[in-house]
Amino acid sequence: MSSPEDVLHLKQLKETEPIQAAWDNWISTREALRETTALLDDPELRSMASEEYTVLTQSLTDIVKKTFPRILVPPSRTAHLSALMELKSGVGGSEASLFLEEMLRMYLRLAQESRWKATVVASNRLDSGGVKDAVVEVKGAGAYDALQWESGVHRVQRVPATEQSGRVHTSAVAVVILPLIEESDAEKEELYSMDDIKIEVMRARGAGGQHVNKTESAVRLTHIPSGITVAMQDERSQHQNRRRAFQVLASRLMQVKLRREMEARRASRRNLVKGADRSDKIRTYNYAQERVTDHRIGLSLMNLTSMMEGDGLQDFIAALRRDHEETQMEDMLLEE
């Protein structure tokens, strides 16, 4: 039997493996380069050696520029978490709802490509077409870390299909990404105490019991200390809505906790960091120019079609992740 201490040591050992691997790689590549350099003076082997010299030099540069810095980035505390995604149409009315539906498809496709299991757990479809708001559960390791950059206001500029005069409209969809917290995680993280939660059933039921067979399953939770409320009515039973509501509540509280932790770290470094307020406009989708711009990193790609119908979103997520890692490294350097 292994003791808790053993487990801890093994975990530490496991975490240092990438460092050892990177170092071994560096040493062996440098050794190879040294041997190749010696061959450069050999008239018969020169051309072969010079080719190899170029390749090895490139490898060493990559190790210095990419591999080593990546090791410095602390492992993500949220790497194992799934995500809960809320989309709400904003300014632009029905056009915003139409765009929301397209965004929903974009995220469902990303989930499929990334082998996450995505389920739309609540949605408000409009008779006129489009989706007014939606909640999507995205299950799978890494889902939260990848999707967290999607939080914020997404702006679309295009001529709506419904517009007769051909005028360009600007509408917006707000996205909130929360870490999806399972019941077991909620306990571990000590996110709330049951005494702090008020559970309400939504509508009156008259005498109730055998007198009524109407489906009445809506539930509302209020977390009294934070004032956060969660209402759920999309499931057919009270029990299901209650479970879902608790999951959403735990996810919101987890997000508050993560943000607080992050702010505490930053405050200790007395470092100004660009905020990710959910009210900030983060991205623009411009149909006339086939352009998508992410305002946080100033990245514009002419890939709108690939974004809405292919895997263009992954380019943005990769760029945002890189930017995040660089910021983390800068933070660390400033700390020294």
Add this chain to the structure above:
Amino acid sequence: MTLALLSSRLGARQAALEYQWMMRATTAVPLDEMLARRVAGEPLQYILGDQPFGPLTIKLRSPVLIPRPETEHWTIRLAELFRPPTRQLSVLDLGTGTGCIPLLLCHLLPAGTVRARGIDISSDAVKLAGENAALCGFSASTAGSARNTFQPIQASFLDPLFPDKNLGVDPPFDLVTSNPPYISWAEYLELPASVTHYEDPKALFGGPDGLDFYHAIAALVARRGFLNPGAVVAVEVGDGQADRVQQIFQSTADLKSEIWLDPWKKKRTVVARSALAI
């Protein structure tokens, strides 16, 4: 068109929800037909053919009583009373209907700790409860000692000779549950058509004052050797009946009880406990 009718019947919000549930339903019934039946007043639960009850999905057919959220709520709370289980529980559910109460107990309590029987006078109910036992994996016929089991039995528990020796209902019990018919004469006339036109009157009508079945249950559990020491008797009651049912248990069976509220803050369940030592 039908959706607009549904909306005018139920209100836009409820209609939208029910429409989504119908679209997601796994039944072979076409959507148009489901909508038409709903507009005609049939309860959604019969149209969809099932009802979630706790984490379980209970199969449903008219006229067997539709499981209510109030019952789901107190059954989950009841299971908590027996956690962690200190011994094997012998459970009797009187007027079992779909079997939802004992099946949820089987699901919520650790494997191998529950042996439940459910009594119902209706052959429709007994057949459906048997199907549900099989669907939920608690059929008594495929027994193994490490599983919880539920067996529905057709009988009348109002019969003075109940339980017949050959019925397989053998006291003593550790837990007796019931959601007996509790609607009075006067109230029966006021019920919505979705209840009276589709649900079995035998599952609803509780005699002139709605209390007939509580007298019968109290008399039954008052019999010598019917309950184990420390046994629990939990019965659902109608709006305004809790205090009188509490008195019935006190006077007929000498049982002390407490009253549980449902999520709508109505007195919904009378929970009595027999003395620990004799």
